[in-house]
Amino acid sequence: MKKNTITIQYKSLDLSEVSEEDKLLIHKAEEIRDKAYAVYSDFYVGASLLLDNGEIIMGNNQENIAFPSSLCAERVAIFYCKANYPDSKIRKIAITAKSIKEAYHEVVTPCGSCRQVISEYERNQGSPIEIILKGEQEVLIFNSIKDLLPLSFESLVLRK
Ligand code: THU
Secondary structure (H helix, E strand, O other): OOOOOOOOOOEEEEHHHOOHHHHHHHHHHHHHHOOOEOOOOOEEEEEEEEEOOOOEEEEEOEOOOOHHHOEOHHHHHHHHHHHHOOOOOEEEEEEEEEEOOOOOOOOOOOOHHHHHHHHHHHHHHOOOOEEEEEOOOEEEEEOOHHHOOOOOOOOHHHOO
């Protein structure tokens, strides 16, 4: 038997250390977050994508009384992006959350389903998607979804 270790690297930054490009992307995520339809959880999430053509695409969580019909902010933004700009590459995604029930200061990390979706598009486009997670005090930056979803399912057997 061999024991293996997977190491994940990410940056944590103070807000003052964030680049102007990332600040704008975060600002867009915050703007759209506050327009989320989150009437059941009161947990508002915003996601913004920077495309290789310079376009910024935004999405927020959309809930439904049939709870499983709801969709996370990340996938709302990504599916809109891929429906309208199928040939564009996604360079970065910024994600931020706010709860109106109680103070929420942490970064929000994407759920497993969103990680899976980001992972497939990252593999398709052949270049990493940077993940920017914005909390109240700090920003975490991951170079690739591979750092948030190591050993992801990507069976070539299913590909024609
Ligand atoms: N949510 C997102 O939109 N993105 C995440 O990364 C985590 C969770 C949403 C789904 C649901 O509307 C609410 O947050 C509470 O789970």
